[in-house]
Amino acid sequence: MSEPDDLPVAGTAVLLRPATGGIEVLLMRRPDRGSFAGAWVFPGGKVETGDRLDGDGEQDDARHAAVRETREEVGLVIADPVALSLWQPPAQAPVRIRTWFFLSRAPEAALDLSADEVVDAVWTSPERALSRHAAGEWTLFPPTWMTLHGLCGMQTVDEALEAAGTARNFTTRVIETPAGTVFEWDGMRLETRSLPWNLVAG
Template sequence: MDVPEELPVAGTVVLLRTGAHGMEVLLMRRPERGSFGGAWVFPGGKVEDIDRMPDSSEADDARRAGIRETFEEVGLVVSDLVALSRWVPPPEAPRRIRTWFFVARAAGDDVHAAADEVVEHVWITPAAALDQHAAGAWTMFPPTWMTLHDLTTFGDVSAVLAAAGRHRSFATRVDGTAFVWEGLRLETRELPWRLRAE
């Protein structure tokens, strides 16, 4: 049985919409200070006391945190979040937070970004976002990169939502400059990053 470690928990929301060039995802760049400084990420944040309910599962607490943080950071009200993945950081990570990723169709796209949380934001296709990273223009962390990589395999928002629901768990291991999960190895020594079977 998979018994989670006692770690802080967070909820992240992967918001999708249909744009002029196909499926788009909302990404935002964090300020240089704090967690993920300067990186492009999805909206989300740590589970706070307000997100916890008696006899609630960790996933449901993280879901409520993701909904709350998405509204606080980009002003969008989200619902019907479907669990996509759970990420466990490696033991050597300086700040360890177990993070649940959820996916949802955006009910609107009128973003009102919180100035202290978001430097800039964009609706962009997953492939175009990965191109920005590959060119060295954007900083990303492996869970964001992996999620975008997976999204490139889907044709539209409905296909993503239909496939989600049975979340995948990623227990991260570091091997030199590579990030390793069961069956997968992400080489990050140089750009563009390369994913291969482990």
């Protein structure tokens, strides 16, 4: 098994825009193939050679990847994304990629979806996205679910960006229990046996 520093790195962009009563995020559905088959995710992908600019560190490489992937996948050009979180994959994951999540204010432009990588895309409130997952309508992966949960209740884009602060490190542990699969991070447990998922703070 590779050590954490040897893992591939990716960048993900969580795009925000103002909406009546709060904020909306951009979620897109992947095709029914690959690691995220049919799931609703934020734009993003692995760091490529062109993302490694001027000897920048890993976080900046991931930031460049998030910006590039957002342009390629949904046609939006974003600037100055703020680091939100770093997700370390569990040891048993079939594909292990360390992923940085970034928050960004969305530009006022129309979406231009990549036919190869995006089946659909919608602007929705974090609360509505979690409700669709709870009803079994949408597939979400734990990092997406946790990010949406953290954005619930935010009233403005500025509030969400200011609340990001220092990027939080989520080192994921997956535990199989008689009650089902549990995802653990420092001080938190996400119980996924049945819908809706249940987040328990330690």
